[in-house]
Amino acid sequence: MSSIHTFQIELVKAFASFTSVGAFMHTHWGWPATESAHFIGLSLLIGTLVPWDLRLLGVGRRIPLAAAHQFVPWVIAGFALTAISGVMFLMAEPSEYIYNVAFHFKVLFMAIAGANALTFYLTIGRRTLAIGSNGDAPRLAKAMAAISLAAWIGVIVSGRLLTFYRPGWCEGDSARVVADCVLPRP
């Protein structure tokens, strides 16, 4: 048994331990209500992120960068709503996600988006936010804005693929890891 597989089993156990969340999710309207929150959060996240990223890329140049950046707390609010509802899905059906390759890609794209944003604030963030009306963002900031938009498209697409890709239960030994963990369930 590989160490990744052991880690996956521990993750499933950890998420499954929140049994009251699981019970709520399996009530009649629990799952659709949480999905609605997930999609409303997604719209808030993307709708406020797109103006900020597009301003970095040069759209709406009249807006000072610091002004456009005032949408970012709303991006974080949208992310918080999707993250909380997303973790609730995980607590209710952990094995549907932890062993799902589409979910692995979704987490990867979120990690890219997060690392990209963190790098922005740790490097050229301060300098970029000082740019006023009609100013042009540094080329590096533009590249980061493009990476951000691409990563979020990746998050949405892999999120939609999640429900079409049902992996095996992944409880075999390492010799069967491809058959049990990667190939779709028969």
Added chain:
Amino acid sequence: MRESPSFFAFPLMLSLHAIGMALAAGINAALALRLLGAARAIDVADLQRFFPMMWIGFWMNALSGVVLLIAYPTKGLTNPVFYLKLTLIAMAMVCSRALTRRMFAVGHAGGRAPLERRLAIASLICWSSAIIAGRLLAYTYTHILAGM
């Protein structure tokens, strides 16, 4: 498309529908939030620059929505929630259009604030309700295909 040999045809349409939703509902929500006090440093009229993305999202959804309906016509057309969703989108677009006409007009002085605030709240409620109705479609259908 339902019987398409491509494993990805249906999820691709759903992905386009989710991205379009986020752009259409999200950018309209950004305008509504601005009118309700968010990101005050942005001149409201300058938000017009981002509205082509809202329209791209809207048409992405109209087209992918038609394709999804063609794939499962009975599933949507026999479900009252489907008509509720279309009505909510129409109401949301009326609110959003009323707002953009006022806010992006040349020489807009920022007057009539109470009406604009009410329209912004109505816009947020309609878009959220349209998203909820869309999600409920997956749970409330009675016939997935004719005869089933």
